[in-house]
């Protein structure tokens with residue numbers, strides 16, 4: 001498959017402020033108020049590396065290209081509110097966004113399956129999940145999401161953050177597998193608006209979902225699957 005190109009905008013938010021931590025296990029009935037130290041530490045490390053990548057001209061495929069922390073919080077809140085079903089992420093990189101989703105997954109007793117096509121990114125993500133003790137919440141699948149998607153069903157939440165040339169295909173594959181009320185969130189719809197315009201228009205006009213562009217971070221397209229009268233749900 002082709003891995004496309006396109007510079008992401010600067011990731012300038014920090015996750016560190018107003019985080020508290022007191023144990024190495026995720027505990028408590030909330031998503032943000034007891035983030036374990038190991039996760040905070042790994043988030044800070046990856047943010048620092050992401051900032052360096054963006055500043056020093058690191059090649060596109062080498063850069064982490066992470067979401068900003070506010071987007072991570074937004075995703076975690078959406079995921080924590082999603083209906084029951086599988087949780088999926090397309091585009092793991094080093095596991096930064098996965099950590100935000102994992103916080104919500106623990107809160108919901110859910111688990112996240114995340115897909116990464118590049119081996120060196122998958123290796124970094126494995127390190128992330130091991131250092132943070134998240135292996136029981138997150139399953140990393142090495143390979144092209146599009147070759148695995150047919151095995152998925154009943155998706156409650158999906159975060160799409162891959163190369164832009166596969167967004168439309170991923171959109172079609174995922175929307176048809178969302179449970180009623182299930183959410184598909186796609187990143188970069190403002191930073192890469194012209195490239196992603198066909199998918200955005202498809203989503204806005206797609207009667208199977210209600211969709212809106214949210215101006216947070218690089219722009220998130222949030223799609224919620226409508227009930228399907230044919231299925232009676």
Ligand SMILES: C[S@@+](CC[C@H](N)C(=O)[O-])C[C@H]1O[C@@H](n2cnc3c(N)ncnc32)[C@H](O)[C@@H]1O
Pocket residue numbers: 064065066067090091092093094095096097098115116117118121143144145146161162163166
């Ligand atoms: C923007 S980065 C993901 C950043 C990550 N979500 C975060 O915020 O920490 C996009 C990642 O998607 C991966 N990718 C691209 N196309 C893919 C595909 N078809 N299947 C799985 N991973 C893919 C790339 O290798 C890259 O690591």
